[in-house]
Amino acid sequence: MPAVEEARKALAKGEVIVMAGPCEVVYEGRGASRLGEGERLVIIKRDRSILVHRPTGHEPVNWQPSGSAIEFKKEEGLTVVTATNGDEVLRIRFTKEPSLTLFKLSDEALFEMYASEEEMKMALLAEPSLIEEGFTPMEDERYVREAGRVDVLGVDREGRLVAVELKRRTATRDDVKQLMNYLDVLEREFGKRPRGILAAPSATKTARAEMAGSKIEFKCLTPKKCMQVIRKKKGLDAYL
Amino acid sequence: MPAVEEARKALAKGEVIVMAGPCEVVYEGRGASRLGEGERLVIIKRDRSILVHRPTGHEPVNWQPSGSAIEFKKEEGLTVVTATNGDEVLRIRFTKEPSLTLFKLSDEALFEMYASEEEMKMALLAEPSLIEEGFTPMEDERYVREAGRVDVLGVDREGRLVAVELKRRTATRDDVKQLMNYLDVLEREFGKRPRGILAAPSATKTARAEMAGSKIEFKCLTPKKCMQVIRKKKGLDAYL
DNA sequence: ACTTTTATTTCGCCG
DNA sequence: CGGCGAAGTAAAAGT
Numbered sequence: 001m002p003a004v005e006e007a008r009k010a011l012a013k014g015e016v017i018v019m020a021g022p023c024e025v026v027y028e029g030r031g032a033s034r035l036g037e038g039e040r041l042v043i044i045k046r047d048r049s050i051l052v053h054r055p056t057g058h059e060p061v062n063w064q065p066s067g068s069a070i071e072f073k074k075e076e077g078l079t080v081v082t083a084t085n086g087d088e089v090l091r092i093r094f095t096k097e098p099s100l101t102l103f104k105l106s107d108e109a110l111f112e113m114y115a116s117e118e119e120m121k122m123a124l125l126a127e128p129s130l131i132e133e134g135f136t137p138m139e140d141e142r143y144v145r146e147a148g149r150v151d152v153l154g155v156d157r158e159g160r161l162v163a164v165e166l167k168r169r170t171a172t173r174d175d176v177k178q179l180m181n182y183l184d185v186l187e188r189e190f191g192k193r194p195r196g197i198l199a200a201p202s203a204t205k206t207a208r209a210e211m212a213g214s215k216i217e218f219k220c221l222t223p224k225k226c227m228q229v230i231r232k233k234k235g236l237d238a239y240l
Numbered sequence: 241m242p243a244v245e246e247a248r249k250a251l252a253k254g255e256v257i258v259m260a261g262p263c264e265v266v267y268e269g270r271g272a273s274r275l276g277e278g279e280r281l282v283i284i285k286r287d288r289s290i291l292v293h294r295p296t297g298h299e300p301v302n303w304q305p306s307g308s309a310i311e312f313k314k315e316e317g318l319t320v321v322t323a324t325n326g327d328e329v330l331r332i333r334f335t336k337e338p339s340l341t342l343f344k345l346s347d348e349a350l351f352e353m354y355a356s357e358e359e360m361k362m363a364l365l366a367e368p369s370l371i372e373e374g375f376t377p378m379e380d381e382r383y384v385r386e387a388g389r390v391d392v393l394g395v396d397r398e399g400r401l402v403a404v405e406l407k408r409r410t411a412t413r414d415d416v417k418q419l420m421n422y423l424d425v426l427e428r429e430f431g432k433r434p435r436g437i438l439a440a441p442s443a444t445k446t447a448r449a450e451m452a453g454s455k456i457e458f459k460c461l462t463p464k465k466c467m468q469v470i471r472k473k474k475g476l477d478a479y480l
Numbered sequence: 481a482c483t484t485t486t487a488t489t490t491c492g493c494c495g
Numbered sequence: 496c497g498g499c500g501a502a503g504t505a506a507a508a509g510t
Contacts, residue, residue, distance in 0.1 A: 016281060016295050018258060020343045030503040032355045032467050038347030041256060043281070049298035055256050055345040058289035058305050059490070065298045065505080088503070101341050103260045105295040107278030113271065113488090170485075172509080202486090204509080224488085227272045270488040299505065303488080328488070353503090410501075412493080442501080444494075464503085 003100045004072040004079055007044075010102045011070060014046040019081070021098030025052055027062050029088025035061060037095055042081060044070060046105075050083045052092060064090045117168045121151055123226035124166065124199070126233050130226070131164060131197060131219055132156065150182045153194075161186070161194035168223050171200035176210040183216075243340045244312040244319055247284075250342045251310060254286040259321070261338030265292055267302050269328025275301060277335055282321060284310060286345075290323045292332060304330045355463035355470070357408045361391055363466035364406065364439070366473050370466070371404060371437060371459055372396065390422045393434075401426070401434035408463050411440035416450040423456075 001009075003019075010017050019042040025035040040061070041053040047066035054061050064083035068090075073080045079094040121140070128135045134157025142153040152164040163186060165179040179196045187193040198211065199221040211218055241249075243259075250257050259282040265275040280301070281293040287306035294301050304323040308330075313320045319334040355363075361380070368375045374397025382393040392404040403426060405419040419436045427433040438451065439461040451458055 014295075016293075018281070018341070020345070027503075028467060028471075030464055031353060032359075032463060033503085034352045036349035038349035039343075039345040040347060041258070041283070041343060041345070043293065045293070045296055045298070047296040049296070051293075051298060053256075053283065053285070053291075054347050055254075055343075056285055056287040056289070056306060058285070058291060058300075058303050060298075061351055063298050063503090066296060099343075101258070103279075103281060103295075103339075105260070105279040105281070107280060107294050109276035109278035111301055112274045170508085204485090223272065224270055227268060267488070273488080305488095305490090330488095410493080444500085446494080 002074075003097060004074055006100055006102075007072045007081075011044060011046070011048070013104075016046060016103040016105050017044040018042070018101040018103070019044070019079075019094070019098040020101070021094050022096050023092050023094045023098070025062050025093075026091045027089070029085075029090075033062060042092055042098070044081070048083075050081070050090065052090075062090055062092075064088065117151075117166055119230060120166050120168055120199075120221065120223060120226040123229040123233075124152060124164070124221075127229045128154065130221060130229065131162075131199060134158075135162065150186075156195065161190060161192070162197060163194050164197045164199055166221070167198070167200035169201060171198050171203040171207045171218070173204065173206040173210045175200070176207050176214065176216055179216055180214055242314075243337060244314055246340055246342075247312045247321075251284060251286070251288070253344075256286060256343040256345050257284040258282070258341040258343070259284070259319075259334070259338040260341070261334050262336050263292075263332050263334045263338070265302050265333075266331045267329070269325075269330075273302065282332055282338070284321070288323075290321070290330065292330075302330055302332075304328065354408050355467050357391075357406055359470060360406050360408055360439075360461065360463060360466045363469040363473075364392060364404070364461075367469045368394070370461060370469065371402075371439060374398075375402065388418070388422070390426075393426075396435065401430060401432070402437060403434050404437045404439055406461070407438070407440035409441065411438050411443040411447045411458075413444065413446040413450045415440070416443075416447050416454065416456055419456055420454055 007017055022039045024037050027033045043051040048068050048070050049066040050064045051060040052062040064085050068083040068085040071082045081092040083090040124130050125137050128137050137152050137154040139153040142150045150163045151166040154162050156162050163182050183196045196216040197219050199219040201222040247257055262279045264277050267273045283291040288308050288310050289306040290304045291300040292302040304325050308323040308325040311322045321332040323330040364370050365377050368377055377392050377394040379393040382390045390403045391406040394402050396402050403422050423436045436456040437459050439459040441462040
């Protein structure tokens with residue numbers, strides 16, 4: 001079966017196609033690019049995204065996102081692949097017949113990015129100075145009647161009660177309000193309003209405004225930093 | 241030959257390796273990620289960059305840039321690939337023996353991004369209003385003694401001489417200075433200082449400051465826009 | 481659906 | 496070499 005036919009069928013069957021061979025590549029769309037003859041890998045995925053990879057560099061030299069219209073043609077005896085997405089066109093012209101490798105891949109797994117909020121808390125408990133010098137955690141996940149759970153409850157160097165709310169991504173105004181809720185309940189319980197610290201990699205503008213108006217403090221804490229602490233801790237544990 | 245051995249040799253020979261099979265992927269570095277079992281393509285290039293591609297999505301789910309330390313191992317009978325780059329580690333554990341496809345690719349071609357400056361000039365000559373309404377090009381690449389060449393020399397709607405300098409990328413202060421040079425020479429030649437227009441997709445802050453201080457005008461002109469004009473022109477030519 | 485923000489951003493130029 | 500800005504940014508989250 002000719003390579004062009006085989007590729008069309010494979011794409012229809014949802015297989016991933018890898019073509020390898022000498023080709024010229026032209027892209028025109030938001031920008032424009034030209035790539036002279038050379039040997040590359042062309043990868044076409046089942047969602048009709050396409051990648052052109054040179055033998056070096058971890059980024060594709062050209063590509064088209066998923067949902068592109070992929071066409072396999074023979075033009076003057078040469079195999080041509082075009083991928084059209086709106087007014088953007090990628091055209092790959094193989095100057096010699098490319099090799100064709102097909103892969104039937106099944107992949108339903110969940111991709112989890114970043115350290116989890118749980119891991120961030122572990123890091124914080126292992127290294128309380130991530131919040132501030134002299135911070136001492138007292139309770140992990142303290143249950144606050146009606147309001148829910150405070151991530152970490154502790155005291156600062158001057159003995160003041162501190163409620164810490166952790167977020168693994170940009171903190172929102174809702175997160176600030178939730179922490180305010182905890183502070184309200186804790187104030188009634190202890191007779192004195194605790195400090196409130198929202199620890200997150202960043203905060204939205206509205207969240208910052210809310211914090212400014214309610215005396216809640218912000219502490220920048222990234223999952224990355226937490227991962228470093230956890231790994232350091234692990235390394236230490238392994239050493240001891 | 242075992243796949244692990246074969247992969248090592250291929251990498252040493254500068255070949256591009258494509259491994260396909262069910263695997264689990266763990267990344268820890270600037271961030272951290274976990275990807276459960278599923279079938280993926282793993283591409284290892286000769287510059288020791290590595291990509292993990294799921295069957296959909298045009299971006300790799302995990303990767304490591306060029307210059308990573310790539311290791312192929314057998315652990316408890318399973319093939320494991322690790323790529324280490326500084327304190328970043330990518331680990332791919334194949335739960336079944338992966339297929340191994342090797343590609344010997346030679347690619348020395350130049351990659352040209354954007355429309356060329358030449359193409360931008362063609363567009364401008366074909367559609368002078370890209371500069372401003374009433375602009376009329378008079379000379380293409382006018383040689384200015386000692387100073388070099390002005391991209392386009394023309395007159396505006398009020399008959400004033402205009403020197404246009406084209407850049408396909410963000411204009412720098414040096415570009416402004418070059419245009420000023422042309423203006424100086426043209427002023428001596430014509431007895432009157434021409435208008436100077438720098439046409440580029442954007443300008444650096446320093447370039448903008450230099451323009452403000454030297455009465456040089458900026459006209460935003462993108463390669464994309466020029467490509468559109470060229471294509472429209474081509475379409476018209478084909479029609480006539 | 482549109483806008484804003486993030487990213488293991490990457491990449492290039494500027495200072 | 497560090498910092499800043501753009502990218503055919505892409506992709507996710509907020510509005």
